[in-house]
Amino acid sequence: MMKRPIALILAALLSTSLSAVYAPIPEEDLGQAFIVRLGGGVYHDSNIFGGATGEISSMVYRLAPSLSFNSSLTDQTFLTAGYHLSYDHVEDRPQNQELISHTFNVRLAHAFSQSTTIDFNNVYMIAENPESLLAGIPLNTDQSFRSNQLDGTFLSKLTQRVGYTLKVRSSIYDFDLPTLASQLNRAELLAGASADYEVSEATKVLGEFRYLNVGYDTGGNRKDKVSLYYLAGLDYAPSEQVSLSARVGLEQRFRWGAPDDDAPYAEITGRYQYGEKSFVAAGYIHAVEESSNVDIYTDVQVNRFFVNLQHAMTAQIFGSVFYNVEPSTLNGRTGISPDRDETTQRAGLALTYQPQRHWTVSGTYDYDLTESDDPNRGLERERIGVDVRYSF
Numbered sequence: 494m495m496k497r498p499i500a501l502i503l504a505a506l507l508s509t510s511l512s513a514v515y516a517p518i519p520e521e522d523l524g525q526a527f528i529v530r531l532g533g534g535v536y537h538d539s540n541i542f543g544g545a546t547g548e549i550s551s552m553v554y555r556l557a558p559s560l561s562f563n564s565s566l567t568d569q570t571f572l573t574a575g576y577h578l579s580y581d582h583v584e585d586r587p588q589n590q591e592l593i594s595h596t597f598n599v600r601l602a603h604a605f606s607q608s609t610t611i612d613f614n615n616v617y618m619i620a621e622n623p624e625s626l627l628a629g630i631p632l633n634t635d636q637s638f639r640s641n642q643l644d645g646t647f648l649s650k651l652t653q654r655v656g657y658t659l660k661v662r663s664s665i666y667d668f669d670l671p672t673l674a675s676q677l678n679r680a681e682l683l684a685g686a687s688a689d690y691e692v693s694e695a696t697k698v699l700g701e702f703r704y705l706n707v708g709y710d711t712g713g714n715r716k717d718k719v720s721l722y723y724l725a726g727l728d729y730a731p732s733e734q735v736s737l738s739a740r741v742g743l744e745q746r747f748r749w750g751a752p753d754d755d756a757p758y759a760e761i762t763g764r765y766q767y768g769e770k771s772f773v774a775a776g777y778i779h780a781v782e783e784s785s786n787v788d789i790y791t792d793v794q795v796n797r798f799f800v801n802l803q804h805a806m807t808a809q810i811f812g813s814v815f816y817n818v819e820p821s822t823l824n825g826r827t828g829i830s831p832d833r834d835e836t837t838q839r840a841g842l843a844l845t846y847q848p849q850r851h852w853t854v855s856g857t858y859d860y861d862l863t864e865s866d867d868p869n870r871g872l873e874r875e876r877i878g879v880d881v882r883y884s885f
Contacts, residue, residue: 516859518813518843521850530883530884533881539873541553553878615643616641617641654691682704684704686701687724717749720747740761743757772803773802788829790830793823810844821835823835823866836863836865854880862874
């Protein structure tokens with residue numbers, strides 16, 4: 494019986510939860526395979542379309558039921574699946590006031606042995622009321638989209654100390670509004686391979702190669718890209734409570750219709766679990782990512798700093814904090830726009846009370862701020878609300 498691999502898989506799967514706000518809201522572990530959650534809430538949104546000017550505010554009333562299933566199919570195979578529905582009534586929204594979003598997820602993990610596992614995870618989303626709106630998009634009443642992300646991971650060992658990992662991610666983005674679709678609809682393929690050496694029980698060093706292909710549905714001859722990543726890394730986990738991961742290296746980016754470029758790449762993340770339901774996680778990422786104004790800017794060079802904290806004040810009361818700041822440079826297209834500086838901040842606060850088993854009540858606050866040299870990309874948005882959930 495492969496108990497250790499399955500335990501690791503279970504921990505990874507159950508640590509992921511769907512949330513409608515930035516700060517984490519703890520979900521009650523009912524200790525059962527099939528769980529139904531009935532949620533509802535109300536919040537005030539100061540900028541429902543994320544406009545730089547002409548902001549429209551509104552009260553939003555939400556119903557959010559969900560289903561989840563987590564179970565071992567065999568001693569070595571674990572399955573999780575879920576469905577989340579979000580029905581929003583946006584009181585002062587022009588035209589359509591009823592917005593319905595769906596999220597479907599399924600994950601299958603199998604342990605061939607103590608050292609060899611395979612893991613597939615797929616998330617399909619239909620979003621009519623996106624949580625984070627697009628900066629720089631002219632004010633419109635429809636930023637809805639469909640997306641699908643499929644992840645696959647295979648881990649194994651060559652010797653007791655030498656292992657390897659193969660990863661692949663396929664992402665598809667499909668916007669409903671024709672003007673957004675012609676600019677942003679695309680498919681991304683990310684594949685990677687790494688070899689690691691176990692220096693000690695707590696420490697691994699590794700080398701990693703990644704390949705990224707970004708293909709747009711329209712105008713690919715000037716918007717498509719291919720990136721090659723050459724990375725070195727370190728994974729350090731001295732205990733179940735503490736973990737640190739780092740990847741640093743070089744990205745070679747080849748652009749269709751724009752100059753190629755080499756850029757440094759870094760991702761550094763850490764997590765400390767200091768209580769059963771208390772943790773702090775933080776990190777830094779430096780990368781080149783896609784822009785929401787891809788006809789004006791080829792892409793954006795991002796420095797992303799984030800911290801995520803959840804603290805159990807008592808057995809029934811939890812406080813959560815999320816903060817993300819991204820000082821960035823928009824890479825302008827030659828002859829269309831110069832490079833421009835931009836800083837995006839996202840913050841979230843949540844106070845959660847579990848009065849009794851099955852019930853959760855949360856007060857939440859989210860804040861978005863984008864300050865940009867491009868005046869069309871500025872954004873300020875606040876959301877404050879109350880959320881109630883019943884699980885069984």
